[in-house]
Amino acid sequence: MPSIHAKTVLFVVYPNVVLLDLSGPLQVFTHAGGSEAYETHVVSLEGGQIETNTVLPIETEPMQNWLGTPIHTLIVVGGxxxxxxxxxxxxxDHLTRLASRAQRxxxxxxxxxxxxxxxxxxGRRAVTHWEDCDYLAAHFPKVQVExxxxxxxxxTVWTSAGITAGIDMALAMIEEDLGKNxxxxxxxxxxxxxVRSGGQSQFSAELDRQAKDTEGRFDALHAWVRGHIQQQITVEDMAKECGMSPRNFSRRYTQTMGVPPAKAVEAIRVNAARDLLATTSISIQTVASDCGFQDGERMRRAFMRVVKTTPSQYHSQFQMV
Known part of the structure; x- marks a missing residue:
């Protein structure tokens, strides 16, 4: 049985939640600090069985049962x-009333x-899954979306990025409550x-390019850049490949992609380097050369700009070989 001093953690769900959004943080709070640290509950509007995005439903308590009870941590699950x-x-309305009784x-x-x-x-900073950031910013302009x-x-308000990021957030809250150990x-x-290095931009660079260029007008150019990744590529080279003047190309590309051509080439180089770091055992210096960075230091600086981590950190975290 939980101790009378256990912190109450309430998970709020609704139909079609992502099971891992719930089970990851729930696992953390259920076992962190022993059985006396936290008391966990899962609630929905009316209680009962709630369908998830998997074959496994979950049993819940009604939110109504907690409207008059102090809550330490309230966590709204995604899906x-x-x-x-x-x-x-x-x-x-129920959620707002629960939030007013929660410390976090x-x-x-x-x-x-x-x-x-x-x-x-x-009026707060917040993050969500990178696929939903534009929606959050467009529909809720009072939120400062990162x-x-x-x-x-x-x-006292915490938000986390996509799915497994809920585990990262839960661990950070455990550190705040119970200490680093x-x-x-x-x-x-x-x-x-x-502490996971980098941010969720590690996972979305190529998809982000595709989303911005919905008509695919620069698809062939990006394929050409990837095919000549070892070479030094100038704006003039890219403009020639597109059959445009450098000035017109630079303007049109920046308008479409949201970044200048040179920044796009850097991001494509970083993406290629990420693939090599994750799927091969070749040295970082060789990866830098193969991806056109000239040397490891240039690649390190590019990684810090694009994915907020170093090549060596990325290699140790994501290597699959």
């Missing part, structure tokens, strides 16, 4: 159902959309880094 939940007035209010992934709809994120962080803490013990148990 495709967040969009419907963010438009459900009764659900949002959090979201995992697209759960930030629900918190924003409840007004909890107004795209790259794994999680954001703004006062308790968080490290929990991280070791989960076989996960205590």
């Amino acid at each position: 495709d159902g967040a969009f419907d939940a963010s438009k459900d007035g009764i659900f949002l 209010v959090c979201s995992v992934c697209s759960g930030a959309i629900v918190l924003a709809a409840a007004g909890v994120l107004d 795209v790259d962080p794994i999680f954001v803490k703004d006062g 308790a968080a490290i013990v929990m991280a070791r148990s989960l076989v996960t880094p205590m």
Whole structure:
């Protein structure tokens, strides 16, 4: 049985949540600091069985049961159902009342959309899954949306990026509550880094390019850059490949892609280097040469600009060979 001094952690769900958004942080809080540290509960609007995005449903308690009870940490779970939940007035009313009784209010992934709809994120910095950042910014202009962080803490309100980032956020909260040693013990148990290097931009660079160039007008150019990645590539080279003047090309490219051509080439080089670092055992210096960086220091600086981590850190974290 939990101790009378255990901190109550309430997970809020709704139909079609992502199971890992719930189970990851739930696992952290269930076992961190022993059985007396936290008391965990899962709630939904009416209670009962809630469908997830997997074959496994989950049993929940009604939110109504907790409207008069102090809560230490309230965590809204993410999932495709967040969009419907963010438009459900009764659900949002219950959530707002629960949030007013919580010492700490959090979201995992697209759960930030629900918190924003409840007004909890107004005037605050927040993050969500990189696929939903534009939606969050467009529909909730009072929220200061940040795209790259794994999680954001703004006062007593925490938000986390996509799916597994909820585990990173939970570990950070364990450190805040119980100290660094308790968080490290929990991280070791989960076989996960205590602090993940870099941000979620590590995973979305190529997809982001595709999303910006919806008509594919620069697809052939990007393929050409990837095919000549070892060479030094100038704006003049790229303009010639597109059959345009350098000035017109630079203007059109920047308007379409949102970054100047030189920045795009750097990002493509970094993406190619990431693939080599993850799938081969060749040296960092060789990777730098193969991707046109000339030397390891230039590649290190480019990695810090693009993915907020160093090549060696990326290699140790994501290597698959």
